[in-house]
Amino acid sequence: MPGLLRGVARTAVVAGTATAVSNRVSRRQAGRWAQQDVAASEQYAPPPAAAPAPPAPAPPVPGDDMSSKIAQLKELGQLKEQGILTEEEFAAQKSRLLSS
Incomplete structure (x- = not known):
């Protein structure tokens, strides 16, 4: 056993x-x-898609400066909301637009 x-x-x-x-x-x-x-x-x-370049701002129309700036600011805000512009790019474009 x-x-x-x-x-x-x-x-x-x-x-x-x-x-x-x-x-x-x-x-x-x-x-x-x-x-x-x-x-x-x-x-x-597949390679990651490149972010499209932000569109060039429209040329200012004489006599309608304030309304064109407001329209451009709205466009910038929409681009930021869509994720096309980062916070830094938005701030830079906004300050450039307001200083002109």
Whole structure:
């Protein structure tokens, strides 16, 4: 009986070790495949679209200076709301417009 018990214990240890090694190999392979998938998707991904340049402000109309500035400020505000202009670009354009 002790020989049988020893054989069963040895089999359990070998099976447990084999299972642990197999699981580790599977996890390592899955990690490598995931890295390859990411690299492949980055390689074939389309380049990000460039942000369009802000439109040039309309030339001022003589005698209608204040209303044209207000219209341009509204356009700048809309561009900022749409995400075309950043806060810094909006502030720079606004100060340039108001100083002219």
